Amino acid sequence: xxxxxxxxxxxxxxxxxxxVDLDVNDGEIVSLxxxxxxxxxxxxxxxxxxxxAKRGNIVFNGENIANRQPHKIVDMGICQVPEGxxxxxxxxxxxxxxxxxxxxEKGKYFENDIKEVYDLFPVLSDRKTQRGGTLSGGEQxxxxxxxxxxxKPKVLLLDEPSLGIAPKLVNQIFVSIKxxxxxxxxxxxxxxxxxxxxxxxxxxxxVLVNGKxxxxxxGQELLKNKDIQAAYLEGGAKN
Amino acid sequence: xxxxxxxxxxxxxxxxxxxxxxxFGPIVGLRTVSKGEGLFITPQWGVVFLLVGLCIxxxxxxxxxxxxxxxxxxxxxxxxKFSSVTEDKAKHFAITxxxxxxxxxFLPFTDRYFMDVAIMILTYIMLGWGLNIVVGxxxxxxxxxxxxxxxxxxxxxxxxxxxxWSFWICLPLAGVFAAFFGILLGFPVLRLRGDYxxxxxxxxxxIIRIILINWYEVTNGPDGITGIPRPSFFGLPFxxxxxxxxxxxxxxxxxxxxxMHRIIFLYYLILVLALITNYFTxxxxxxxxxxxxxxxxxxxxxxxxxxxNPTNTKLTAFAIGAMFGGFAGSFFATRQAFISPExxxxxxxxxxxxxxVLGGMGSQTGVVLAxxxxxxxxxxxxxxxxxxMIAFGGAMVLIMVFKPKGILANRKPTIxxxxxxx
Numbered sequence: 001x002x003x004x005x006x007x008x009x010x011x012x013x014x015x016x017x018x019x020v021d022l023d024v025n026d027g028e029i030v031s032l033x034x035x036x037x038x039x040x041x042x043x044x045x046x047x048x049x050x051x052x053a054k055r056g057n058i059v060f061n062g063e064n065i066a067n068r069q070p071h072k073i074v075d076m077g078i079c080q081v082p083e084g085x086x087x088x089x090x091x092x093x094x095x096x097x098x099x100x101x102x103x104x105e106k107g108k109y110f111e112n113d114i115k116e117v118y119d120l121f122p123v124l125s126d127r128k129t130q131r132g133g134t135l136s137g138g139e140q141x142x143x144x145x146x147x148x149x150x151x152k153p154k155v156l157l158l159d160e161p162s163l164g165i166a167p168k169l170v171n172q173i174f175v176s177i178k179x180x181x182x183x184x185x186x187x188x189x190x191x192x193x194x195x196x197x198x199x200x201x202x203x204x205x206x207v208l209v210n211g212k213x214x215x216x217x218x219g220q221e222l223l224k225n226k227d228i229q230a231a232y233l234e235g236g237a238k239n
Numbered sequence: 240x241x242x243x244x245x246x247x248x249x250x251x252x253x254x255x256x257x258x259x260x261x262x263f264g265p266i267v268g269l270r271t272v273s274k275g276e277g278l279f280i281t282p283q284w285g286v287v288f289l290l291v292g293l294c295i296x297x298x299x300x301x302x303x304x305x306x307x308x309x310x311x312x313x314x315x316x317x318x319x320k321f322s323s324v325t326e327d328k329a330k331h332f333a334i335t336x337x338x339x340x341x342x343x344x345f346l347p348f349t350d351r352y353f354m355d356v357a358i359m360i361l362t363y364i365m366l367g368w369g370l371n372i373v374v375g376x377x378x379x380x381x382x383x384x385x386x387x388x389x390x391x392x393x394x395x396x397x398x399x400x401x402x403x404w405s406f407w408i409c410l411p412l413a414g415v416f417a418a419f420f421g422i423l424l425g426f427p428v429l430r431l432r433g434d435y436x437x438x439x440x441x442x443x444x445x446i447i448r449i450i451l452i453n454w455y456e457v458t459n460g461p462d463g464i465t466g467i468p469r470p471s472f473f474g475l476p477f478x479x480x481x482x483x484x485x486x487x488x489x490x491x492x493x494x495x496x497x498x499m500h501r502i503i504f505l506y507y508l509i510l511v512l513a514l515i516t517n518y519f520t521x522x523x524x525x526x527x528x529x530x531x532x533x534x535x536x537x538x539x540x541x542x543x544x545x546x547x548n549p550t551n552t553k554l555t556a557f558a559i560g561a562m563f564g565g566f567a568g569s570f571f572a573t574r575q576a577f578i579s580p581e582x583x584x585x586x587x588x589x590x591x592x593x594x595x596v597l598g599g600m601g602s603q604t605g606v607v608l609a610x611x612x613x614x615x616x617x618x619x620x621x622x623x624x625x626x627x628m629i630a631f632g633g634a635m636v637l638i639m640v641f642k643p644k645g646i647l648a649n650r651k652p653t654i655x656x657x658x659x660x661x
Contacts, residue, residue: 050543074546086541088534099534102527103546151546 001026001187002047002078002155007056007066009039009046016042018211019056024155029181029188031202031219033195033232039211040191041083044157047189048080049073060155074103077154084163085144089133093124096132096143100150109152116184117146120176138169142176149180155187156180162194170194174201195232199223207232248302252295259294263287333604340510344503354502358509358574360614362567365513367594367606369563372520374592375601376529377556378536380437383424383444384591387417387561389451389583391568396464396578397457406470410569417565418558420447425557429550432539444588451580463579469501470508470573477501505574512570516563517603523559532556533601590614590631597638599645608646612638 002024009017016039024030034040045051047058049070058066065073088096097114104113118125121142127135135143141161148156158177162170174197181188192198199205202219207228215225222228268287271278343349343357366388373381394413398404424443428436451458458464469477472488479496481487488504489496523529531552534542539549572578594613598605613634620630638646 048544050540069548070543071546071548074544079546080544082541082544086538086544088537088541090537091530091533095530095533098527099530099542099547100545102531147545 001061002189003057003059004043004047005057005059007043007046007053007058009042009051009053011042011051016211017046017053020208020211020213022206022213022216024187024189027181027185027187028203029178029190029201031190031192031198031205032208033192033198033205033222033228034208035232036193038208040208041159042211043208044080044083044159044189044191047073047157048078050080071103074151074153077152078157079103079148079151079153079155080157081144081148081159081161083159085137085140087132087135087140087143087147090131092129092131093135093143094128096147097124097150100147103151113150113152117149120149120179121146136166136169138165138173141165141169141173145173145176145180149184149186153186155189158188158190160192161190162192162197170197177201195228196223199228245303248299251302252298255298256291256295259291260287263290333607336604336607337514344506351499351502354499354506356615356618358502358506359618360610361506361509361513362571363591363594363610363614364607365509365516365567365570366564366591367598367610368513368516368520368603369560369567370591370595371598371601371603371606372523372532372563373556373560374595376520376524376536377532377553377560379428379553379556380433380592381440381557381560382437382585382588382592383440383442383447384560384564385583385585385587386424386444386447387420387564388568388571388587389447389580390420390561391417391565392572392578392583393451393458393464393568394565395569395572396467399468399573400464400466403468405474406468406569406573410566413569414562414565417568418562421557421559421561421564422554424561425554429553441585441588444583444585448580448583451583458580461580463577463581464572465577467572467576467578469576470504472504477504505570509567509570509574512566516566519559519563520603528552528555593635597635597642597645599642599647602645602647605645605647609638612646 004020004022007017007020008015020039020043022030022032032040032043042051046053047065049065049068049072053066056066057064060073060076060078063076065076065078068076088099091099094114097117098110101110101113118128123139124143124146127139132140132143145156145158145161161173161177165173177188177190178201180186190198190202199219199222205217205219205222206213207215207222215222215228217225223233264287267290268282268284270281270283272281273279340357340361344354366384369387370381370384373379373384391413394416395406395409398409398412399406424440428439431439452461454460471477475486475488475491477489477498477500478485478487479489481490487496488494488500494500524533531542531547532555534545534547535549535552542549542552571582575582590613594606594609597613598607598609613631616634617627617631620627623630
């Protein structure tokens with residue numbers, strides 16, 4: 001469904017991605033783990049078109065989207081939940097969700113779509129007239145995910161959904177991600193530092209080191225992998 | 240308060256005095272007087288020492304007060320009065336305000352001078368509302384808004400004097416021209432943000448003014464355009480003695496001729512134009528493009544990731560903001576019957592931005608309050624002649640002291656769900 005081959009992305013002269021190859025199949029949850037600065041977020045930004053790939057192809061449903069504009073890519077059905085949530089803090093919860101429907105703004109299914117989001121995250125429904133900035137970190141993350149779902153994506157790109165969130169809520173959010181995948185049939189590409197959680201959830205996973213994929217396999221395989229345990233799981237295993 | 244604090248405050252105020260001396264010394268102290276052949280310097284140190292003394296004293300008083308952690312009593316009472324102006328009350332204010340504006344021309348104390356000031360305030364309210372789309376909603380700081388005002392005014396003046404078309408045809412055309420210039424400005428500044436955007440828009444405002452001065456063949460340069468047709472009341476001109484075969488306003492309605500008819504008509508014209516601007520802004524805020532403006536102001540990357548096209552969104556903000564500037568410009572031209580580049584200097588942009596910022600970015604009612612406050616105060620002190628800009632500056636400082644986020648800083652959510660009551 002989404003096939004990334006040999007993608008290289010630069011920030012000025014600094015190369016962040018050094019030829020990334022990976023693919024995501026329809027209906028899967030694919031996780032990408034790696035340490036700070038490995039290029040995880042850059043890869044997501046490159047897929048969603050906010051950063052441009054200098055070389056390589058990103059093929060989505062048979063079309064190369066590597067040089068498309070971000071809003072065109074959202075129209076095609078790839079939506080990103082950016083790192084750090086990036087809620088519109090002075091707009092209400094409801095307005096945030098309406099903005100999510102911007103690409104999908106026929107208005108026809110809006111009432112239905114928003115109800116689905118509220119069913120998924122009931123807390124948002126209680127807070128719909130509240131400003132985004134007044135929500136807790138976990139609620140903001142739910143809002144960010146809900147907002148992205150409003151565009152009716154085929155693929156949801158999640159950038160560190162556990163970042164800065166209370167551990168209890170992290171579990172809840174990972175359960176929701178699984179639900180979105182299974183019940184709404186949305187393909188998930190998840191980038192995480194919380195490697196254990198990400199690998200447990202994933203059908204398949206990749207490890208990104210210095211802008212290159214070094215290890216790939218099923219989530220379970222990677223959980224057992226000695227190198228990964230040593231590099232990414234030891235400290236975080238207690239979570 | 241301890242002795243140490245007093246000494247500290249005193250030292251600090253002496254230092255302030257030193258700065259004041261450095262500033263006032265050359266500016267005030269050395270006065271140039273032209274006598275016969277050439278300029279001569281007349282020192283006036285007395286005034287300098289007076290000013291420096293005032294600075295030291297003022298600073299000392301502020302220091303003592305802040306050390307005590309108390310405010311001047313007058314500060315706190317005034318500020319609490321101001322903060323009771325909430326959005327809820329603002330709604331009542333809006334309704335009474337519109338009603339008042341409608342009956343204003345017929346109130347017993349209203350004379351020609353009041354009407355002129357009211358028309359001026361309404362022009363600034365309209366400009367403020369227009370700019371509010373760009374600055375308040377889309378968050379693009381535009382310091383060259385006067386350019387669109389100028390484009391609107393000149394479009395109207397040139398079309399009306401060349402082709403003799405009526406105001407009602409020229410008005411939309413002027414709006415279209417201004418919107419076109421808005422897009423023209425929009426393109427090069429799409430990638431800029433914050434201060435850099437502000438600098439380029441500032442430059443754009445100056446470019447337009449300088450073109451107006453130098454493109455003599457078209458704009459008549461610094462001499463300006465004279466004899467711009469006045470608007471008619473749906474085809475009825477406001478003339479004492481109408482031309483052959485024409486009926487004028489006072490004859491048609493069987494009234495005694497008065498110049499006030501035209502003034503009152505102009506007043507209602509700008510009132511309607513301003514209210515249209517307001518209505519349009521309130522409506523568009525609830526549409527996808529309006530929401531996208533506000534979202535873009537908050538976070539551009541999040542917008543991109545949600546499929547908002549920032550290019551189009553910014554361009555529409557510039558174009559629509561400029562269009563209303565253009566409407567206001569045509570009104571200005573038809574009211575004055577004479578325009579020249581003099582009327583479109585940077586200070587105009589600065590005043591409009593000040594109205595938007597001091598009103599509370601994005602608040603429609605705030606713009607009204609700030610216009611009345613800033614323009615009204617400046618007018619009240621007209622007798623002070625060249626010193627009245629001090630009143631203008633003073634008014635700005637007062638707002639910033641009491642309401643640092645603007646008169647109405649709170650933005651009302653644009654959506655409330657069915658049955659939800661705030």
